Amino acid sequence: MSLLPLVPELLRQLFREPATNRFPAKYLPPSVTGFNRDVEAGRAAVVPPVPTPPRFRGKIAFDRDSCIGCTLCVKVCPAHAIEFLADVKKVRVWVDQCIFCSQCTNICPKDSLSMTGEFLLAGEDRYADDLIVE
Numbered sequence: 001m002s003l004l005p006l007v008p009e010l011l012r013q014l015f016r017e018p019a020t021n022r023f024p025a026k027y028l029p030p031s032v033t034g035f036n037r038d039v040e041a042g043r044a045a046v047v048p049p050v051p052t053p054p055r056f057r058g059k060i061a062f063d064r065d066s067c068i069g070c071t072l073c074v075k076v077c078p079a080h081a082i083e084f085l086a087d088v089k090k091v092r093v094w095v096d097q098c099i100f101c102s103q104c105t106n107i108c109p110k111d112s113l114s115m116t117g118e119f120l121l122a123g124e125d126r127y128a129d130d131l132i133v134e
Contacts, residue, residue, distance in 0.1 A: 073104035093133040
């Protein structure tokens, strides 16, 4: 097996900007309070976050008023993360099940669903208000 096809990709990766955020400090501080004091005194610096790229597929946003209840998003969702609420003819998105494929936003005829730049979605309660989009 030849490694030659891997060499150009390896060289590209060496000089590319990182796609992830680095830890806010160069080394793990012994305490957050001490680190904050060092930042205020100018002895340490916080690494700024990497901006989200264009067309980033983050948490889904839902415009309830423009939704017509056609259920196309429910039918196309491969993760079954969208539930149709028949009593109000609207949808509920379970963010913890979403795989962020954006198929629902592409098929929506009224553009009621859209992808945001929000990506910090971890939580301990799957029923938390910030993990359910209605």
